[in-house]
């Protein structure tokens with residue numbers, strides 16, 4: 001994956017910090033091997049085994065001799081021999097380091113390497129499945145139109161800095177120990193107030209479990225509510241990361257088509273009547289952006305009530321509504337305690353924050369709290385306290401208001417530029433909500449082929465057809481429009497248009 005020039009990675013040589021002082025060196029007197037040789041052999045093996053990196057600072061001969069309970073001359077002899085052989089650099093007595101320029105490439109010197117050909121141990125099916133995901137887990141792409149990128153303005157940055165400093169100045173005892181796995185009470189209260197006012201969610205603060213985001217909340221819901229082999233409804237097309245979490249847990253995916261009203265509940269009832277749960281994005285269907293119609297909401301709730309099924313409502317970015325009426329959350333209509341509402345700060349604020357929440361019916365509070373505790377104990381209390389303060393002092397609402405204007409402007413520019421440059425080759429309309437838009441391809445063009453070609457030209461899109469499981473796939477692109485200022489959007493759409501215009505079916 002491409003790296004930006006502005007982002008600095010820590011250099012390897014920074015390992016100088018002196019981990020070698022923490023190394024568990026040992027000597028044994030009964031072996032007959034001279035002490036100096038034991039020290040020499042251990043150091044050499046640690047260097048060759050790459051357990052000590054080039055540039056690492058070694059303990060002083062005096063400190064190591066004291067730690068080992070041996071004469072200092074033994075340690076000095078070992079260091080001198082390693083210096084003479086080129087494994088160490090510096091001068092005994094004034095700082096000794098693992099040589100940055102080892103006598104032979106470490107890989108070749110490594111004991112046993114290349115001598116015995118050992119077949120790699122077979123990996124489990126789980127390990128292989130996770131490895132396939134590991135290849136895509138390095139999400140540091142920042143070129144237009146990568147999804148879920150955000151622009152944080154100077155006002156929010158300033159407030160964030162100030163609150164962070166305040167938190168660290170106080171460094172209250174709550175931040176120094178373990179805390180309630182369900183989350184800090186002040187954050188849960190703030191979320192409760194916000195969701196009640198903005199999304200019509202009906203809950204008490206006790207029902208809120210703080211997570212690291214949607215993905216974490218979904219994972220907890222799967223562990224708590226489902227068993228391997230259970231069937232669940234997923235939207236078709238739908239959000240790949242939810243499906244991956246379900247598949248990894250051995251859950252049987254039952255794709256249910258999405259039409260102009262959202263999830264087709266009756267189709268789900270026909271094709272998978274035994275489903276235990278439905279994972280859905282009702283306020284802005286991912287990826288198509290359709291709002292689940294009221295009749296469908298009522299049908300879905302009736303299904304859950306009658307079959308004791310669960311509804312996992314992923315309300316991932318309802319904060320960014322640009323036009324039109326928004327329906328309240330499904331959770332607010334639920335009289336039977338069947339809905340788990342999942343929300344996140346990672347989109348409305350920024351993905352690196354890693355904070356989100358689940359709102360669970362009272363009978364599930366302890367189970368969710370227990371699962372959360374087992375997986376990862378608790379969310380970092382400093383960030384929780386910071387977000388709670390950010391909300392309490394009104395900055396959260398103000399941030400949303402300002403970002404809404406900015407993102408709406410960027411959305412309009414992307415849509416306008418796409419229409420102007422590609423005209424009839426694509427069908428695109430401005431979504432009323434969210435952080436991405438969908439441009440449908442015409443003329444029989446393949447979105448997967450174009451996705452690869454566009455990447456070569458510095459434009460990142462997600463092929464829509466990949467998000468279908470069973471329904472006939474439509475060809476199109478998802479374009480994230482929130483992370484890129486106007487001056488980036490124009491040239492990027494121009495590049496995109498050139499590639500699409502040159503493509504053949």
Ligand SMILES: Cc1ncc(COP(=O)(O)O)c(C=O)c1O
Nearest residue numbers: 148213214215239286316344346
């Ligand atoms: C449908 C959907 N849900 C949730 C999320 C956010 O997930 P998280 O809070 O784990 O970052 C995304 C991010 O792209 C998304 O597309």
